[in-house]
Amino acid sequence: MTRTSAIDWDDAYSNAAHIPDGLSYAGRWTAQAAAFREKLLGTKRMRLDIPYGEHERNRYDLFLPESKPKGLAVFVHGGYFIATDKSTWSHLASGALAHGYAVAMPSYVLCPDASxxxxxRQVAAAITTAxxxxxGPIHxxxxxxxxxxVTRMSTVTTPLDMETAGRIxxxxxxxxxxxxxxxxxxxxxxxxRLDADTARAESVALLDPMPGTDLSCWVGEDERPEFLRQNALPENLWSSFxxxxxxxxxxxxHHYNIMDGLTDPNHGLVRTLLKL
Structure with a gap:
């Protein structure tokens, strides 16, 4: 019998170590986001730190197009639930803004201060407030x-109210x-601090989606194998719904430059998000 080698799960989810000059990306994003906000200073197209809850991290930034918004796009940052905030990603609003959508970007309380x-529930509150x-429609x-x-918002145990969920x-x-x-x-x-029950209850691939959900799972071809596997799960497991x-x-x-598409109004990522 062939014995299967144990998976190094820390390595499976390590991105910076497998991306050329990976540690430099955080500084690049911060600089690009700050430059984007600088261009909107003094205009009515940017509102920062709008509260949606009581905690200091329960804040979102709202970027507005030049004319009346066609709808709302929301970008929720990553960081394994333990890192980053909204201020790092402002520039990613530019693609949707160019098509006339308002863009909201929330922060949220990180683990372990929040489960x-x-x-x-915080992200649902941010989406609802925005x-x-x-x-109009929500993307x-x-x-x-x-x-x-964001995928969790379209599962049957969504914390969103049905009116807001129906606008997605x-x-x-x-x-x-x-x-x-x-x-x-x-x-x-x-x-x-995930236990077995919480990990299962919060894993979107293991939950039923709400009828009519329209989801695209977008990953870089050069990403870690585990992210390619994760990306494929919803289409495989939700196929009967x-x-x-x-x-x-x-x-x-790869895992870092995959987001660049959101800055380009003509990129497939933006066009898919806005259903253009």
């Missing part, structure tokens, strides 16, 4: 852990974590 179920302000995008969080026209999970169970095998779980799920593996892209 993943609590983070899920949706109360911006009329959700999230990266990595954010991909999990499209969800794009970018390099999304759709099965949280493997994260229990990583050192990150010292902060995530009344939903539309598509899977995209974008050539030459």
């Amino acid at each position: 993943i179920p609590e983070i899920t 949706a109360d302000e911006i009329a 959700l995008a999230g990266h990595s852990a954010g991909g999990h969080l 026209q499209k969800t794009v999970s970018i390099s999304g974590l759709h099965d949280l169970r493997p994260l229990r095998n990583t050192k990150m779980n010292e902060l995530l 009344d939903v539309h799920v598509s899977t995209v593996e974008e050539p030459t892209r």
